[in-house]
Amino acid sequence: xxxxxxxxxxxxxxxxxxxAQRFEERAGAVDQADGFEGFELLRPTDxxxxxxxxxxxxxxASFEAWVASPAFAHGHRGVSGEGKEQRPVGVxxxxxSYDIEIQVHNPxx
Numbered sequence: 001x002x003x004x005x006x007x008x009x010x011x012x013x014x015x016x017x018x019x020a021q022r023f024e025e026r027a028g029a030v031d032q033a034d035g036f037e038g039f040e041l042l043r044p045t046d047x048x049x050x051x052x053x054x055x056x057x058x059x060x061a062s063f064e065a066w067v068a069s070p071a072f073a074h075g076h077r078g079v080s081g082e083g084k085e086q087r088p089v090g091v092x093x094x095x096x097s098y099d100i101e102i103q104v105h106n107p108x109x
Contacts, residue, residue, distance in 0.1 A: 002037060003060050004098040007053040009090040016043065019051060019089045029075050030055070035062020051090075 011019050023041045030036050035058035042052040057063040066072055 001059070002100050002103075003057050003063060004100065005055050005057065005063050006096040006098070007055075008094045008096055009051045009053065010049055010092040011051050011090050013049060015089040016051065022086070022089065023053070026075055029071065030066065033062070033066040033069070033071065035059060036066065 009019065020041065020043065030039060037056040037058060039056075040052075040054045042054060044050060055063070057066075
């Protein structure tokens, strides 16, 4: 059963574009992880400052293996693609964990 992991990142208003750019630069970095099913970066549109990084995994063990991997450490070390240190964009983050209880698909899509 698919599990959902959401990293809720509080980002000052002036930092949103930089956060999106950093994720764009790392796009595809998790694609080859065993059990990875999908990723979305959700930008707030209602005045909130919390961005959501939503990932879907085959199971809890797949997510935990990715978090323990060198690839995860590399992607979260605060260094740009050019090797320059980057200051954190977010001021707070929380990991939210969910299992899909009910899933409905649009039959026409």
